[in-house]
Structures are given as C-alpha cells and as structure tokens.
Amino acid sequence: MxxxxxxxxxxxxxxxxxxxxxxxxxxxxxxxxxxxxxxxxxxxxxxxxxxxxxxxxxxxxxxxxxxxxxxxxxxxxxxxxxxxxxxxxxxxxxxxxxxxxxxxxxxxxxxDDSKGEYKSDxxxxxxxxxxxxxxxxxxxxxxxxxxxxxxxxxxxxxxxxxxxxxxxIYGFNPKYQRLSIQLPTLTRFALKHKYAGYVGKGAAVWNQIxxxxxxxxxxxxxxxxxxxxxxxxxxxxxxxCENGLEFSWGEAVAVIAKELYKARRIESSEPKTIPENLYDDLFGDTTPWVVGSNARCRANRLRALGWKPQEKTLYESLVQDEIPAILKEDVANFHGYAGVAAVVGKSS
Structure with a gap:
C-alpha cells in the first residue's frame, strides 16, 4: 500500500x-x-x-x-x-x-461530580x-x-x-447542515420548555473547539x-484540541437565553436551574456530567506541532450560526439527545 x-x-x-x-x-x-x-x-x-x-x-x-x-x-x-x-x-x-x-x-x-455548583481548579x-x-x-x-x-x-x-x-465542539457547516451535541441540546430544551436552563448554578467550566x-x-x-x-x-x-478559551455552562446558557428571547421564542432572557425531573429532555442520567461538570484541559502537544486555532469563538458561532439553524427546526417532539453522549460508571 x-x-x-x-x-x-x-x-x-x-x-x-x-x-x-x-x-x-x-x-x-x-x-x-x-x-x-x-x-x-x-x-x-x-x-x-x-x-x-x-x-x-x-x-x-x-x-x-x-x-x-x-x-x-x-x-x-x-x-x-x-x-x-x-x-x-x-x-x-x-x-x-x-x-x-x-x-x-x-x-x-x-x-467531575460538581453538578454545576462550582468551577474546579x-x-x-x-x-x-x-x-x-x-x-x-x-x-x-x-x-x-x-x-x-x-x-x-x-x-x-x-x-x-x-x-x-x-x-x-461547536460550529456549523451550511453545506452539511450538521450540529454538535451539548449546546444545541440545551437550546432545543429551552425552545420546548420556554426557558433556558443549566445544571446546578451553571458554574462548572469546559474548554471549546x-x-x-x-x-x-x-x-x-x-x-x-x-x-x-x-x-x-x-x-x-x-x-x-482546544482553542485557548474556556466557558461556564451558565455563561453559554445566558447567550442562548438572550438570543431566544430576542427571537420571541422563550418567555424570559434570564436562565435558571433545570430540575432533575426534566433531565430526560437533555441527556438522561448523564446530564450532570455532559452539561454540568468541570473538564479543563490544555492542548500543549498539538500546539508544539504547529497547530493553532483559527475559527470564530463559541459565542460568536452560537449567535451567528447554530442558534439561527436551530430556530428553523421543529422541536415540538424533542425529547432529549437520542444518542449516547457519555457512559459514566456507577461509582464515578
């Protein structure tokens, strides 16, 4: 070969x-x-x-x-x-x-097991x-x-x-019409329930790409x-593989809330905590880990190989690309993410 x-x-x-x-x-x-x-x-x-x-x-x-x-x-x-x-x-x-x-x-x-309550060091x-x-x-x-x-x-x-x-992961290629998982799911949840929400206090932090x-x-x-x-x-x-920027789930949901309220699709621009009994409309039992944990990392190795990020940031992409695409969807029958976002052990 x-x-x-x-x-x-x-x-x-x-x-x-x-x-x-x-x-x-x-x-x-x-x-x-x-x-x-x-x-x-x-x-x-x-x-x-x-x-x-x-x-x-x-x-x-x-x-x-x-x-x-x-x-x-x-x-x-x-x-x-x-x-x-x-x-x-x-x-x-x-x-x-x-x-x-x-x-x-x-x-x-x-x-981690922060359930959105704090930012980890x-x-x-x-x-x-x-x-x-x-x-x-x-x-x-x-x-x-x-x-x-x-x-x-x-x-x-x-x-x-x-x-x-x-x-x-975020971003939207109009040629293929595909979206990522976590924030689009939170956006569809907001459209269905008429408010934008996060796990716990929304304080936990992730990186983005x-x-x-x-x-x-x-x-x-x-x-x-x-x-x-x-x-x-x-x-x-x-x-x-991360672009050097971090976000908290609360900050990201606040952006979603602002844009959906501006589009007159939800009742308030103020996000709030999602009750556990609605987690099935997100990621089921794994919701606290998928959209409520801390997961902070640094891509030192790719950068050492000469790779560097070039694209728009998470919030720019949310406002300009993902949310406009999701607003065109019919979310009446949305019942959470249908795939497996994470498999978490019972004792983790």
Missing part, C-alpha cells in the same frame, strides 16, 4: 470535516456508512464507501485490516466497533504491516499523561480508551494508536504519526 489508504468510521459532524481534508490531500478514503443515500453523497465527494453499522464487527475488522490509517469519529463509547478495529490492526501486524489508528474520545473523560495537560492515566476506570469514555491502551501495549511498535480528546479547527487538529496529528517513532506514541497517546 501507498501509506495513504484510510478507513474512516463516522463521516458525521466531525468525520465529514476530516474526510474533506483527507481527500484534499489525496488520501484514498473508504467510509463506513449506514444509508445508501449517504453513501452516494460521499462517493460524489471522492470517497469510497462500505455499507454497515457499528455492530457489524466482521465488516469493520476486514476494512481495518485493509487500510494503513484508521479514524474512528463516530462515537467515544462503542466498545464492539473499537474491538473490531483492533482485531484488524492485529491481523495487519501479523503480516508485518504498520497501522495508524486515531480514535475519538472526549473531555467528559475529565468530568483542576486542569489536565496532554503532555502529562500520568494525570490522565490516573483517572478512574469508571470515568466517561474510559472503557474504550482503556481497550485502546491495552491493544497499544500488545502491539508495541507494530502500530501507532492515538486518542484525540476534544472538549465541547470549532469543528473546523478540530479537523485541522486531526490532520496535524496524522502527519506527526506518519513521521514519528512508534515509541513516542506508546509513551503518550493522548491529544487535547
């Missing part, structure tokens, strides 16, 4: 942006897609497609074994699909073939992997991350396995992996 053969799992909000950049750099990309209509769209862009779901381990293993580079941007919490990727990488290793695998986790991994740095390794096995996304770490130890220098850990900057971060990471010694990845597989 040429070394430019890529298997991409999850050509959605993140993955579609990564796909565009891979194709622009003449990588040969095959994507896993569930629907034929989506497959046709991706084929028009220049990608190859294979129909299948995350549950079809044989398809994923076969495709992983056939490609030099693998991206998983579909979800941070699907163990079977990651196990299938690892099986494909191990099959390649037995044939003497090297593989690069970039998996997508998320900073819910770092989330704890900051994680990706050039200090020992702090990330010390996180409990029950932390959000950790089950999948640990499976990758165990596989990396088994494979040694036969493969380079890296974990991208983005914070809150525009999806375009994140996609460029993936490419920066890929190019480094292509050139670096595998030992460097074994030492530290973690990469944060």
């Amino acid at each position: 040429s070394g430019k053969s890529v298997f991409l799992i999850g050509a959605g909000f993140i993955g579609r942006e990564v796909l565009d950049r891979l194709l622009a750099e003449n990588y040969s990309v095959t994507t896993l897609v569930r629907r034929e209509a989506h497959a046709a769209e991706l084929q028009q862009s220049g990608a190859k497609t294979v129909l299948g779901t995350l549950e079809e381990k044989e398809i994923i293993t076969t495709q992983a074994a056939a490609h030099d580079i693998i991206f998983h941007t579909a979800t941070a919490d699907h163990v079977p699909s990651v196990e299938a990727v690892i099986a494909g990488i191990e099959a390649r290793a037995k044939q003497g073939k090297k593989t690069i695998y970039i998996h997508t986790s998320g900073t819910s991994l770092l989330g 704890k900051i994680f740095y990706d050039d200090k992997p020992e702090d990330i390794d010390a996180l409990p096995d029950t932390a959000a996304h950790r089950e999948v991350d640990l499976a990758i770490l165990r596989a990396s130890k088994r494979l040694g220098t036969a493969a380079k396995l890296a974990i991208m850990i983005p914070p809150l 525009h999806v375009y900057d994140l996609a460029r971060g993936y490419m920066t990471l890929l190019h480094w992996l292509e050139q670096t010694d595998a030992q460097n990845v074994l030492h530290d597989p973690y990469f944060f």
